[in-house]
Amino acid sequence: MRGLLIRHKDVCKMDLFDKRFLFVIGKGGVGKTTVAASLGLAAAKRGKRTLIAMTNVKERLSRKLGSAPIGDDIVSIRENLDAVNMTPEKALEEYGMMILKIRALYETLFENRYAKAFIRGTPGIDAWSMLGKAYFHAVGHGKDGIGDYDLVILDTPATGHGLDMIRMPMVITAIAPSGLLSREASRALELFRDPQRGGAVVVTLPEDMPTNETLELQTALRDELRIPIQSVVVNQTLKPLFGSEIREEIQSFPAKLDASSPLATLGRAGRVRSMREAVQAESLERLKAGTTAPMLRLPRLFTPDIGPAQIEALSHAFQ
Ligand SMILES: Nc1ncnc2c1ncn2[C@@H]1O[C@H](COP(=O)(O)OP(=O)(O)OP(=O)(O)O)[C@@H](O)[C@H]1O
Ligand SMILES: [Mg+2]
DSSP, X not given: OHHHHHHXXXXXXHHHHHOSEEEEEOSTTSSHHHHHHHXXXXXXXXXXXXXXXEESOOOOHHHHHTOSOOOSSOEEEETTEEEEEEOHHHHHHHHHHHHHOOHHHHIIIIISHHHHHHHHHSTTHHHHHHHHHHHHHHHOSSTTOOOSOSEEEEEOOXXXXXXXXXXXXXXXXHHSOSSHHHHHHHHHHHHHHOTTTEEEEEEXXXXXXXXXXXXXXXXXXXXXXXXXXXXXXXXXXXXXXXXXXXXXXXXHHHHHSOTTSTHHHHHHHHXXXXXXXHHHHHHHHHHHHHOOSOEEEEEOOOSSSOOHHHHHHHHTTTO
């Protein structure tokens, strides 16, 4: 069993660093940004030129990485690691330039007052411009398919919005007439769906509701979007203190203690902890049963904040 787990981990680690584009996706608050930061740091240390791209969010990555605030211009965090918090306006301009290549043509198309109003009013264009820009950083502008980065990690918006964003190239290829936009969208989709180069890192917590949502999210990625799941990261896992054989005894402990006993608080704490461990064990079983991708666990850290030292510690799980 132990051997099997280690093999799983090794496969996961090796494979993730070979990729060009990874969506880090999951329910709100499960640790997507923390995972993007740890994975990005691990990749950079391996010598991969890595970009962590956020999608117009209240930016909390700089605090985790100990850098200056990250805006819509790419900033360097450390050797081989850059980050950006894209905005739709700037991404649209950059993406427009990346596909059109000629500024005059860009200005005619994108800066024209009517065209601008039309483009900005097109549903989904904000999401696509940011995704398109991130994609271009992975593949570059030329035919050689070499981008500015070896690996682009997209800190994807929480589940629903994240899936909508990934759906955009599918929508474009389905409805846009053949031409530049549809060609680029279809190329991007090819990259995202290629198990050798693209895919998703699904982040979750070892709890009941996040597990349900993660299983649904995996179904949507697999069956509807056909995005390969490269890894499932179970964040904030507890190191079990109580084996399942003594769980019942620990849980009945507080009832056996006199409420005034100094041990009563300890008894209650033990009970709560053991209940959480039981939920975690059950969630991990359900996740394992519903997941074919390698699973990786990140420990729950008991610190007031997640800063550079904690990201460094978590990054070892990926190395
Ligand atoms: N392994 C961990 N141990 C302890 N705390 C953690 C861990 N991972 C994340 N956290 C904390 O949990 C909170 C949520 O993490 P994070 O911001 O990475 O989640 P997110 O999925 O990016 O959230 P959002 O959906 O709001 O973007 C943060 O306060 C973070 O510091
Ligand atoms: Mg986040």
